[in-house]
Amino acid sequence: MLDNRWVVPYNPYLLQMFNCHINVEVCSSIKAVKYLYKYIYKGHDRASFSIDQPDSDGNIDEIKRYVDARWVTPPEAMWRIFGFPLCANDPSVLQLPLHLPNMHRVAFNEQADLTDVVASEKASKSMLTEYFKANQNHPWARNILYKDFPGRFTWQKGKKYWKERVERYQIGRIVSANPAEGERYYLRVLLNHVAGKTSYEDLLTVDGRLCGSFREAAERLGLIEADNTLDDCLTEAEQWAMPCSLRRLFATILVHCEPGDVRGLWDRHFEPMSDDYRRSHTCPIEVEQMVLLDIRGMLQSMGKDIADFSLPCIDDAFDPTEGEAREVIEESNVDFDINDTKLASSLNLEQRVAYDEILASVEHADGGVFFVDGPGGTGKTFLYRALLAKVRSKGNIAIATATSGVAASIMPGGRTAHSRFKIPLTCDDGASCTFTKQSGTAKLLRMASLILWDEATMTKRQAVEALDNSMRDIMGRRDRPFGGKTVVFGGDFRQVLPVVRRGSRGQIIDATLRSSHLWKGMRQLRLVTNMRAHNDTWFADYLLRVGNGT
Template sequence: MHRVAFNEQADLTNVVASESASKSMLTEYFKANQDHPWARHILYKDFPGSFTWQRTKYWKPRVERYQIGRIVSANPAEGERYHLRVILNHVAGKTSFEDMLTVDGILCGSFREAAERLGLIEADNTLDDCLTEVEQWAMPCSLRRLFATILVHCEPGDVRGLWDRHFEPMCDDYRRAHKCTNDVEKMVLLDIRGILQSMGKDIVDFALPCIDDEFDPTGGDAREVIEESTVEFDVNDTKLASSLNLEQRVAYDEILVAVDRSDGGVFFVDGPGGTGKTFLYRALLAKVRSKGNIAIAIATSGVAASIMPGGRTAHSRFKIPLSCDDGASCSFAKQSGTAKLLRMASLILWDEATMTKRQAVEALDNSMRDIMGRRDRPFGGKTVVFGGDFRQVLPVVTRGSGGQIIDATLRSSHLWKGMRQLRLVTNMRAHNDTWFADYLLRVGNGTEEAGDHGNIQLPKDICVPSTGEMNDIEKLIDHVFPSLDENMSDPNYMTCRAILSTTNDNVDNINLRMIDCFKGEEVIYHSFDSAEDDPYGYYAPEFLNGLTPNGLPPHALKLKLNFPVKLLRNIDPANGLCNGTRLVVRGFERNAIDAEIMIGQHAGRRVFLPRIPLCPSDNDMFPFKFKRKQFPLRLSFAMTINKAQGQTIPIVGVYLPNPVFSHGQLYVALSRATAKRNIKILIEKEKDKGKKQTNKSNKRKRPTLCLQRTMKNIVYKEVLTS
């Protein structure tokens, strides 16, 4: 399939016999890799940056000149030519067509087979392989959970075929105790049904065998009620009440009085980061549940939800629409299990409520008034406790054209005036460092003294000197991750520290640097990207591979054993797999990743994750519907400041190459740490502009250290006082 240029009067026999006819951009690429081992890390598409095409003069020549040019695009319908291009876009250093077809020492029969073995295109049996790989060493209960995850998130085409092929390993534990095959099958189906229900799905929606009613141990009770009624509480949590400080005790007693009276009440627990809101929540939940009553614990973010016993995200528990308008309601019926749960609940506790828009809270209020039949009472007369900190980053707070505050937070809701305010002030997180606790409060309230440009001074001993050079970030990494080689297998070491920054680009750069710092063999998982409704292939695969919308994993996900990662989707919120859950990678297969949950009530649980189809949350981001099938993970050595809300991170680094840009960002970054001695901040020095300065020996001067200590502190005081 070489392209050969020739004069129309030329003799075709001579054209074909000429040396140039046997050459192409690809064959010359092979020759360059044979001749120059140093070039074997360069992908085919990047070769023009290092080698000049023989017949042109505009590329900068380096070492040799080869007949190399831009790779020609191909359509998936072109078969082998397309699969050849996929391999060339991802694998460097190939020296022949046979080398292109060789994967792990095996010579493949086609480029498609080679691409499949390399994990660059999706095979027809990917889901089968995923289950088969995990069957070799996973417990049957883990297999059933993985099977349910595949049903809900992976769009399987042959559900009954998957069931038939993998039933035996999924039932191994039940088969040991029961001889009747029919009974064993029903037990496995009941288990899978429960898992599907916890994910918000019904087993009847999938082509699986039917379950006889006589095998149903639930007696027809709603799954939501069973889940909340069986939430285990730590006995030690019932003793927390004796350790509450005065402010916490006042809130605790007042809320429990409302619960005991069963007459309702709406409260807002207002406390800066570190004042022990979560401590108070655990005491309240344990007290209510110890009496046999139902207490529903929810949070706006998955991370905050995972910290509370029985915690779920508000959207997953109450089916709140992702896009809420004024007057909206939740997406559950009056006869549903969720409605029954709400009628039975004695207490509803919503943490990090300041992070959600008021419309989400009002949607729950509208639905509860309806199902309780009490439209004159907020939340239908139930006791509801909201908690949060308006000093932290808020969902939407902007200034209008006239300079006025445009507020879409809970404070702007009609429900706000009816909430009983319970304030926590004493910082328990930094109780051994009272100066730092007072400083954090001044930063959060916007009362810390600022200079002419609105910048505040940061404590000298928490700032890392900057030279304006690339290696500045290495100093911050050394502060946050000391003795990394000796501690990389320690899960507590990896999850008790993180670097925070303002943007995803900064976070990605830090995470990529950490890959090189971490020992071990690197594994790369490539995504399968597609543009839906694109039958003619207008959007080339390499273009789609280069897209990384916010909230999606990268096309090339690079991992090593013991890497800390975070989950990007609500996979199974009832069992700890929420958007934002932090995990540690424990094992790799071609189509599955073994991970361990590291925070919250499910810490220590091993889970198996498949690739799942993911789409950007913003549907209008591209002029086409973009879908990426990838493991829903990102590295979590570093994370954005916004994503760190709701977390206590004992050792914190903060990387600020640019000023913070939203309300409360600086406060959130500083208040994650437990003490001033546990936080380091790098504010990058501005790089010198103009000519490079040289000394007498005509060498560049060594960069001078500069301690950058000032940073903008954006606080909309109107939001704090309205």
């Protein structure tokens, strides 16, 4: 039966005024606010399309291959080109930093001398430290909490101080923290309830006694109790966090906070953690199982298992993975085109040499690091597809990655290297990837027979070295590059090199893979025959001369 439940809430006046789809909601609860927020920021529309060549009979396989891509309409393109705002918040919201003494972030020019930066007066200032100072200078403001301060004061970024507000209004929000962060979390509890303090020491002082920690101060003020802290954390998060974020917070609490009553915590907060699943599934048992499966995946990424906690059991009927790590299941289920297994017969001599050497390393499982060097058109991707199909056809795991998303998308099961290996966005010398030894990513890497990284010439050497450090650790073989795994890098140094912001020629060269200590141990496999332009040798030679700068 169809009735007005199937009609999106609307307003005729607004529809006529703007002549577009407008969803009107009454913000009667926090759920409506969350829905509207998600509706605005959920992202752009997407469309699937494919580009195929007809076969010999003129037929096109319409379901064989699709590329997930962005769909931009002309009005949106115009709007974005001119930089018009897509949405706005009123009143504006100011994010208030939360940090322990002398642990705030300091931004400085990379060319500046660190000694001068640390010694400067600005380096010691933050919104929080200047909040304490404002309480010293303005006794009338000592009844205002830190989170409410932006409503009466404005933050002056240049000189870093709070100035009395003369117009408009602003909302303040202290950045979130969870009990696993220890003292930082209890500092947040104090700032949310205690006003007028003039320093960290003043905040730690309760009834004339200086407490040894923020937790002790919060306990003496009666703001927390051992059994209520975790409940309060989840209850506060329910006011603004999406269900997925709540589930991750719940998993974090289980791993790092050792709650005494896990089942009670689950029962009290299950409903907000399952809001998204309950909208699309009516069966309570199915909803519970989906939430449990999601939490299990998060726990596995932290090196724990859901069986270690007093939570409802996962029914085998709802668990297609049988407890296996999500990352392993994803890679094990990557489909390969049966036609790719026949590509080996079409390899040219250079490709065949590389193909045989890499497969020999995989079959002997004794490890080896290779670099496939070839200009565009020499058949690197063709070689990769043949290798991936061969390894996967034997039931083994082959991980296909690339520095860029475009390069990754043309390989079966391809992912960006940063996504697959959990490489930090900023890597310094000696860095490691962010996965743990017990995580699903670590298990996947241990099981992999072949790891392939295309366009490695575009990434900074520190990212490759981070993977090497992590692989040596999880494999327990510190003396072997990448822990003794077969790893294949590929790319062309004639194309885009790593981007070093305002970097000199020397800095750019230092960031390349050639400058890594791993480079000397890589077996160089060169492809020089341009298969894409094999019928036009002059043009192929011209491209090579341009790339070589000759």
